Amino acid sequence: xxxxxxxxxxxxxxxxxxxxxxxxxxxxxxxxxxxxxxxxxxxxxxxxxxxxxxxxxxxxxxxxxxxxxxxxxxxxxxxxxxxxxxxxxxxxxxxxxxxxxxxxxxxxxxxxxxxxxxxxxxxxxxxxxxxxxxxxxxxxxxxxxxxxxxxxxxxxxxxxxxxxxxxxxxxxxxxxxxxxxxxxxxxxxxxxxxxxxxxxxxxxxxxxxxxxxxxxxxxxxxxxxxxxxxxxxxxxxxxxxxxxxxxxxxxxxxxxxxxxxxxxxxxxxxxxxxxxxxxxxxxxxxxxxxxxxxxxxxxxxxxxxxxxxxxxxxxxxxxxxxxxxxxxxxxxxxxxxxxxxxxxxxxxxxxxxxxxxxxxxxxxxxxxxxxxxxxxxxxxxxxxxxxxxxxxxxxxxxxxxxxxxx
Numbered sequence: 279x280x281x282x283x284x285x286x287x288x289x290x291x292x293x294x295x296x297x298x299x300x301x302x303x304x305x306x307x308x309x310x311x312x313x314x315x316x317x318x319x320x321x322x323x324x325x326x327x328x329x330x331x332x333x334x335x336x337x338x339x340x341x342x343x344x345x346x347x348x349x350x351x352x353x354x355x356x357x358x359x360x361x362x363x364x365x366x367x368x369x370x371x372x373x374x375x376x377x378x379x380x381x382x383x384x385x386x387x388x389x390x391x392x393x394x395x396x397x398x399x400x401x402x403x404x405x406x407x408x409x410x411x412x413x414x415x416x417x418x419x420x421x422x423x424x425x426x427x428x429x430x431x432x433x434x435x436x437x438x439x440x441x442x443x444x445x446x447x448x449x450x451x452x453x454x455x456x457x458x459x460x461x462x463x464x465x466x467x468x469x470x471x472x473x474x475x476x477x478x479x480x481x482x483x484x485x486x487x488x489x490x491x492x493x494x495x496x497x498x499x500x501x502x503x504x505x506x507x508x509x510x511x512x513x514x515x516x517x518x519x520x521x522x523x524x525x526x527x528x529x530x531x532x533x534x535x536x537x538x539x540x541x542x543x544x545x546x547x548x549x550x551x552x553x554x555x556x557x558x559x560x561x562x563x564x565x566x567x568x569x570x571x572x573x574x575x576x577x578x579x580x581x582x583x584x585x586x587x588x589x590x591x592x593x594x595x596x597x598x599x600x601x602x603x604x605x606x607x608x609x610x611x612x613x614x615x616x617x618x619x620x621x622x623x624x625x626x627x628x629x630x631x632x633x634x635x636x637x638x639x640x641x642x643x644x645x646x647x648x649x650x651x652x653x654x655x656x657x658x659x660x661x662x663x664x665x666x667x668x669x670x671x672x673x674x675x676x677x678x679x680x681x682x683x684x
Contacts (some may be wrong), residue, residue, distance in 0.1 A: 293637045294350040296322040296374075298340040298365055303379045303407065304356030310630035318634045321350050340365050348372045352403070352637045355379060363388040370395045370402070375637045377629075379407040380448050382656045386681045389660075393653040393683065403636045405629065405645050406652045410452045412628030414615040415597055419586070422593060422602055422613070423456055429590030431457065434568040437583040439576035449582065450558065450662070451655040453568050456586065458651070460562045462658050462674040467666040469556025469572075479546035488542045490533065500545040502536050558662045653683055 297308045297320055311318035324340045340357065352375035355365045363383045369376060376396070382389045396404035410416055423431065434456060438449045454462075472478075486492035489502035498504075506518045510532055518527050522535045536542030554574040561567055584600075586593040591604045598617075603610045617624045636644035660681075661672045678684055 292317055292319040293352060293634050294319050294321045296320070296324075296343060296350040296353045297356070298324045298343060298353055298369070299356035299358075299379075304354055306626050307354050307356070307377060307379075307407075307630050307633075310627060310634065314631075314634075317638075318630075322346070340368065344368045344372065348374065351375055352377065352633070356407075360384050363392055366392050367395055370399045373399070373402065375403040375633075377405040377407070377633045381659075382406060382652060386657065386660050389653055389656045390681055390683050393649050396649040401640055401642065403633070403640070403642050403645070404649050404652075405633045405636065406647070407629065408448050408451045408455075408647070408652070408655065409625030409629045410448065411455050411625070411647065412632055413597075413625035414617055414628070415595070415600070416452060416455065416625070417628075418613055418615040419584070419593065419595060419600060420456060420458075422600075423586065423588075427591055427602060427604070428586060428588030428593060430564075431566055431586060431588050433566070433585075433587045435585040435587075436568065436570045438570065438572045439581060439583075448655075449570050449572065450560075450659050453560065453570060454651070454655050454658065455647075457562055457566065457568070460564065460566065461654070462560050462562050462661075464561040464671055465558065465658060465661045465665055465674055466671040467556060467558045467662040469553040469558075469666055471551065471553050473554055473575075474545050474548070474550050476546055479544070483544065483546070487544055487547050488537065489544060490536055490542055492544065502542045506532055506536060506541065553666075556666070560658070560662075654678075657681060657683060 292311075292315065295308065295311060295318060297304050308320050308323075311320045322343060324343045340355075353369045354377045355362060355369065356379040357365055359381055360383075362378055362381070366376060366378055378392070382392050396402075422428065434453055436449055436453055480494050480498070482494040482497070483492050484494075486494070489495050489498070492498070492501075495501050495503055507529060510518055510527060510529065518532045518535075521539050521541045522531055540548070553572075556572045558570045558572075559567070560569070582597045584593070584595050584597075590606065591602055593600055593602050595601070595613075599612065599614045601610050601612050632645050636642060642648065657678055658674065661674055661677045664670075664677070665672045
């Protein structure tokens with residue numbers, strides 16, 4: 279069964295953690311320590327935040343933190359994606375338990391290197407920021423699959439509406455989670471960067487590089503003012519919290535940040551090379567098929583839709599509730615998993631809770647995922663990208679072998 283890992287209760291002493299990269303994701307995971315001080319405590323940070331860290335344990339970068347030696351049980355690595363492999367190596371060598379924000383790394387070779395580092399330092403725990411695995415909703419879906427209520431799984435259709443204000447995630451991993459124990463065999467993909475590029479910039483925008491100086495701003499769907507300032511005026515702070523370092527948000531400091539950071543840059547003027555719509559089709563062992571559709575052009579934001587079809591029934595869900603239709607009785611059962619609160623349907627809190635417990639118990643299995651599982655999800659994404667770029671069907675077994683992961 280895939281029930282959500284339970285709290286380890288009031289441990290004899292809290293798990294101590296260092297945070298490397300106290301941006302949006304780093305502070306999200308570290309918030310668990312603020313909310314559960316009897317279970318976890320942040321004792322050092324590279325990029326000081328709101329954890330009341332002593333001055334001598336506030337570091338400007340992880341190299342300075344590394345130089346202090348092992349000063350905590352675990353480290354949260356949430357630096358830029360391309361820096362993950364070096365940071366993981368530095369802290370693995372010091373004997374830290376590691377929670378690394380997704381993606382593992384930005385190349386196949388570096389992902390394999392991190393897998394090898396994690397295996398070499400076992401039994402130290404290695405967690406990955408695949409938060410969807412830890413949401414009450416997805417745990418409940420997994421329980422239904424494992425119970426046999428759907429029979430043998432035949433097909434999964436998963437839709438990720440990223441939303442026109444929020445762009446990219448880890449939904450290939452959640453399909454692997456639903457089908458855990460089964461290896462992908464083939465993958466192919468279609469998709470492109472159709473809209474968010476200079477050739478699509480409205481003529482009315484002229485030469486403006488930033489939203490707040492653009493004559494077309496009020497008529498632009500992608501206006502940073504609409505996303506960050508107008509929503510703040512409406513009482514919604516969560517988006518601006520990602521890039522404004524202030525205890526209290528106001529129009530002035532958000533405006534200043536939009537004029538200074540990339541958050542205020544015109545969406546058509548960035549160096550973006552990420553597709554804005556994509557379809558990935560996957561075949562798994564036993565002939566099971568799955569499709570993942572991602573689009574940035576949706577009203578809903580990350581309100582994923584999933585259909586899982588088996589030989590005995592069908593599950594249809596929307597990341598909040600789901601229904602299971604039984605083919606034999608011709609009846610439907612409605613499920614409403616209790617959400618933990620927070621982002622990603624409680625997945626952020628669920629992952630932090632599971633990681634802290636895994637560290638406290640020194641047990642990787644508490645995370646319900648192995649380092650090889652984590653690597654496979656990443657390799658499948660790289661294989662899908664190869665298929666998209668080369669207009670081909672990729673044999674996953676051969677791709678994995680060529681990567682040096684086998």
